[in-house]
Amino acid sequence: MISNRDSKTGQALFEYLLRLGDDRLVLGHRLSEWCGHAPILEEDIALANIALDCIGQASNFLSLAGKVENKGRNEDDLAYLREAVDFRNVQMVEVPNGDFAHTIARQFLFDVYSYPLLDELQKSADGEIAGIAEKAVKEDRYHLRHSSEWVRRLGDGTGESHDRVQNAFEDLWTYSEELFFTDEVDDILVAAGIAPDLALIKKAWEEMVAKVMKDATLDIPGNDRYMAQGSRNGRHSEHLGHLLAEMQIVHRSYPGVKW
């Protein structure tokens, strides 16, 4: 772990851990909204499992972020007491669930990004990040199996399912570029051997997305559209504020108590 937390690297690491934690917290939150409303009982259980994994990973990353920051904030302080502008997740995970096709397409686009990222993070020079990644990568491998198998089934199922999942990919494509946004946070951590180069992850992502979408008889959306940006620096969609209002309401209504 970075010993001098006031250093530039320490600040970059804190930011980076928020990005990792917030992506998974917000995605886990969205997935948990399916609990009790999925298309079939088995899928209620599957989506809940993935939600639990995401929130567990978020909890670990945010807890470490609090330690790195060294201002006495724990994972709950970071999850429940920050404003939307302080969140560092990509917009893809905060947009509402939509139908099952939309939820699966988003999960797939995120899993194809998250799995190779965590795989690389196992080799991080920061032992604590590597430790979290080592456990999380196993979970993500299963998430990817689940979401990619569903993309195949929806894409090559019926005409209706094909159209629904194709539309979902079209809608979500707007948010795909943000996954690979980099700034000086990445530069510092890549140089320190703590984080992998996202350009490499992007290559793996493009290949896997192309392969699965081809199997699923789906067209890869074009990039000639508005591409969302800014969320790694706190500029989000309108949806995040509502999501956080709901998530934080109980915690904030009774400041400082035990739960």
Add this chain to the structure above:
Amino acid sequence: MDDDAKLIEFEAKIKRGEKIEPKDWMPERYRKQLIRMMSQHAHSEIVGMLPEGNWITRAPTLRRKMGLIAKVQDEAGHGLYLYSATETLGIGRDEMVDQLLEGKAKYSNIFNYPSLTWADMGVIGWFVDGAAIVNQTMLARSSYGPYSRAMLRICAEENFHKKQGYEIAATLALGTQAQKEMVQNAVDRYWWPSLMMFGPSDKDSPNTPLLMKWKIKRKSNDDLRQRFIDLTIPQAQRIDLTIPDPDLKLNKKTGHWEFGKINWDEFYEVIRGNGPCNKERMTARRKAHFDGEWVRIAAEEYAKKRKTNHSNNN
């Protein structure tokens, strides 16, 4: 063997404490009663996901959020075990789901009450799962093999539900004044409906004698209710919460708690559909089912295509 001889052998087997398995001969009434009880039990697990699912997105800490998701997920799992066990009696899950969505099947009344505060997550786990465990521990000894096996698995998993519920309730009860009021309010709302979970009093429960003779049930509704009360009162006292029953009194001779009159009119009204959330619960289940239809069909179509391709390639 004629049916009379089979019935004698069937009842002798039950008397000897042997289990009845799916392929064994059984009286039609035994099969029907089991289907009714087990599918109701399965439906209860499924509808039961809704009041607690209602608080997942607002759980006040990450640990609580994970605990609650895991619990609601278990309810889906338990519904699944119970539907599967019922399927061994020759009824499909699709038929049971239709019965629920068409309003022909019952499920536990308790889930027709709203979950209004975070404290409800504590009190539901503590009372409702507590009551369920009392009932299910008895059902784990049921004469029908698949039901008994499903119950053993469910009981093992549900132990954490009750403990989680009590932990939430205790944390609130020992917390600030506002938290204490929140949990007392939940206790006040959930106590009586929880007692009703065991069903009508024995004298108004016409199925009970036969169910007990065939060891589908091993204890009567009133006995189970009493056991739940005796277990729960000391737990409430320990964390200084008041059970909303002025007639509650420990009978030192019997060791049992005597309690006030249950409002059975309310019970029958809710069964008839006039509870606070009956409509919402069914609307939510129907919406999930019909919104999911295209997904279920797409997955089957995909499987069919693969099968055809596979046999073409061979």
Add this chain to the structure above:
Amino acid sequence: MADKKPAEPRSDRRDSQWLLWEVFTQSKTGLPHEHAGSVHAPDAEMALQNARDVYARRGPVTSIWVAPSDSITASTSSDSQPFFDPADDKIYRHPQFYKVPKGVKIFK
């Protein structure tokens, strides 16, 4: 129930709850697979995934088998006497049937 309105007509009669599969889990390498329960799934891959989520989420499970329920053939209770009673008196299949001289430890 509150709402006696019948379920909406199905837009497509093909809808179902998928096929029923039987799930067998192994809790430790080297041990036999045991019947754990059932799941519904449209195909084998999904059956395996669903079985994992339903029966292995609490661990410990090291391996899962799934098989379509209708491909399993079971003996019936009317079979039970002719099938299993003849095994009762075949004591020569059990080690107690055979005697070795006292003091020979190798068979203990």
